[in-house]
Amino acid sequence: MDSGESLLKTAWKEAISDWERVQSKVDFSYNSESNSVLNSWYESGSSILGRMTTYRTLNYVSEFIGELNAGHPKITETNYARSTANHELGHAMGLDHTSNGSIMDSNRDRSVVYTPQKDDINGINAIYK
Amino acid sequence: MKHKHIIIFAALLFVVGASTYVYWTDFTKQETIKVTSSHDYPVAETIDDMTKQSDVVVLGEYTSFDSTWNMARNPDDPSQPDEDNYTEGHLYNFKIVEVVKGNIPSETIKINLRYEETIPLITEQGKKEKIKNKDPLYQKPEFGHRYLLFLNKNKDFDHYYSAVEPFQIMIHKDGKAELKTNLTDKNITIQTLEVDGKKVVLENHAYREEFTDRISGKSLQEILDRIQDITKQ
Numbered sequence: 001m002d003s004g005e006s007l008l009k010t011a012w013k014e015a016i017s018d019w020e021r022v023q024s025k026v027d028f029s030y031n032s033e034s035n036s037v038l039n040s041w042y043e044s045g046s047s048i049l050g051r052m053t054t055y056r057t058l059n060y061v062s063e064f065i066g067e068l069n070a071g072h073p074k075i076t077e078t079n080y081a082r083s084t085a086n087h088e089l090g091h092a093m094g095l096d097h098t099s100n101g102s103i104m105d106s107n108r109d110r111s112v113v114y115t116p117q118k119d120d121i122n123g124i125n126a127i128y129k
Numbered sequence: 130m131k132h133k134h135i136i137i138f139a140a141l142l143f144v145v146g147a148s149t150y151v152y153w154t155d156f157t158k159q160e161t162i163k164v165t166s167s168h169d170y171p172v173a174e175t176i177d178d179m180t181k182q183s184d185v186v187v188l189g190e191y192t193s194f195d196s197t198w199n200m201a202r203n204p205d206d207p208s209q210p211d212e213d214n215y216t217e218g219h220l221y222n223f224k225i226v227e228v229v230k231g232n233i234p235s236e237t238i239k240i241n242l243r244y245e246e247t248i249p250l251i252t253e254q255g256k257k258e259k260i261k262n263k264d265p266l267y268q269k270p271e272f273g274h275r276y277l278l279f280l281n282k283n284k285d286f287d288h289y290y291s292a293v294e295p296f297q298i299m300i301h302k303d304g305k306a307e308l309k310t311n312l313t314d315k316n317i318t319i320q321t322l323e324v325d326g327k328k329v330v331l332e333n334h335a336y337r338e339e340f341t342d343r344i345s346g347k348s349l350q351e352i353l354d355r356i357q358d359i360t361k362q
Contacts, residue, residue, distance in 0.1 A: 035251045041214050042204035045241040045283040045290040047170045053248050056163040063251055070204050073284055084169050091167040091334075099339045106172040106294075 008068045011081035012038040015089050018082075018115045025128035026093050035063045038085075042071040049075060049110075050084040052091040064092040074110075083114035090120055094127045160327055166248060166262055167334045171293045172312065174343055176352055180359040183279040183292035185231030187223070187238070188300070188349075191270040195220040195239055201246075207285040215259075216246040220288060221270055229277070229353060230360050239288035240278065242267060250324055258324050265318045265333045266294055266311050275300040276309075277352065300349050308344040 016028045049072050055063040066088040074080050086103045098104045102117040116124075173179045180186060201214035218241045225236055243264045250258040270276070277298040280289040291297075295310035318333040344352070 040204075042202045042207060042211065043200050043214075043216055044202045044207055044285045045200055045218060045288060046216070046243055047281070047291050047293060047296075048168050048243070049171075050169040052167050054165045054167075055251060056165070057160065065249060071202060071207065071285070073281070087169045088167075091165075096334060097167075106170060107174065107178075 007076060008040040008070060008081055008085075011068060011085040012066070014082045015085035018086055019089055019093075022116050022121050023124045025124055036065065038066045040068045040070045043069050044071045046071065048072070049080065050088045052088040054092055054094075061092060061094065066092060078111055079114040080110045083108070083110035086114060086116055090116070090123075093124055095120060095123045162250070162324075162327055162329050164248070164250065164260070164329060164331045165334060166331065172340075173293045173295070174341055176344065176355045177359050179279045179293055179296065180230060180356050183230065183296075184281045185233055185289065186229040186277065186279050186356055187225050187233065188227040188229055188275065188277050188353075189223055189225040190275055191221050191240070191272055192224050192237070193222045193272070195222050197244070198241075200241070200243065202285065214247070217244045218242065219244045219267075223276075223278070226275070229356050240270075240280070241283065241288050241290040242270070243290075250329060260322060260324060260329065260331065262320075262331060262333065263318070268297070268309055268311060270297075271299070277306070277349070298344060298352070304349045306344055306347045306349060306352055308342050310342075312340050 019026070020028060046069065048069055050066070050068045052064060052066045054061045066085070068081055068084055068088075069075060075084070083103065090104050095104050097106055098119060099107065100119050101108055101113065102119040103113060103115065104120055104123070105113075171182055173182060198218050198220065199210040199214075200216040200218040201211035203209040203211055220239045220241055223238050223240045225233060225238065244267050245261055245263045247259040248262050250260050277300060278289075279292050279296040281292040282289055294312055295308055297309040299307045299309050301307060320331045322329040322331060
C-alpha cells in the first residue's frame, strides 16, 4: 500500500478487513516489493470515485492497481471512500458490476452500502471453489 | 500474356497470405497479458435519481469544441497537472436555453467530457509502460441538437461535468427524448495491442447488469415537469 491521504489509506485498510472478515478464499498481505498497489490519484471534473486495473498472465489476477479519486467532491463524505475501496477490491478479486444493491452495484447508496453484501460473498465463493 | 499476369497475381497472393499467416501465428503464440479496467461511478436509471445527484440541469446546445486538458491534477495544488498521471478531458462550449435546476449566471458554459486515460502496464521485468485507454462512456456531442444535461460544477475550474451516468438526454425536433449513453448490457470494449513484444488484451468493463432505459420516448415537457417536482421536494 502506497502512502497517500490518510482518509483514503484508512479506507483501503478498512476494505481489506471487511473482505477478510466475510470470506476465507482470498487473503491480503502487505509486501513493499509487490507491484500491486492501493493508492489514490486526483482527477478533477470527473464523476469517477475509484478505478481498478487488473493484470492476468494465465487465468488469474497476478497484479492489480487500485486507486481512489481524491478529487471527487464526495470522496470525503461518510463511508464513500470505504464503499469505493470495497467495490474496487471486489474487481481485483474478479467480480463484475451487478444491479442488485450489492457493493458491486454502481447504483448503490455509498453512504449505506459500504461493506461486501451476500451477493458479493457468493460471487467470491463461486470464483474460488 | 494473360497467363503471365495470372501467375504473377497468384504468386503475390501466396506471398501476402503466407506472411499474414506467419505473423498471425507468431502473434497468437505470444504471451498474452489481459488487462481489465473498471471504474466506480454513480449510475441512475430514472429522472428522479439523475436530478437528485445533479447540482444543475440545463437545456441547450453544444456549439463548439474548446480544448483538451489533463484532468489528473497535483493533489497538493490542483491548479497544476499531475506529472505521473494523464486523463484527457475534452471541453465543449454549451449554449444554455433554460436552466432547469440550480443557478448559472452565464448563458454559455464549458462542459468537460472524460475522453481517455493512460494506465500503467507492468511487464514481466517489472517495467512500467503506459497504455491509452479510451473512456468507454465517452460520446462525442452532436452540434445543432438540443440536449438536457445533468451536471455538477467543478470545484477547481470554471466548467461543469457529468453528475451521474447517464447524464445526457437528446431532445429531438418532435420534442421526444433519447437517452444518450454507452451504459448498456454487457458493454465491454476490447482493444488488442502489442507492447514490448507482448500481446496485450485491454478490456474495459463499463456496464451495469440489467441497465434499463426508462427515459427514451418521453416528451421533454414530461421530463421537465418531473424535474420541477423533484427539485421542489
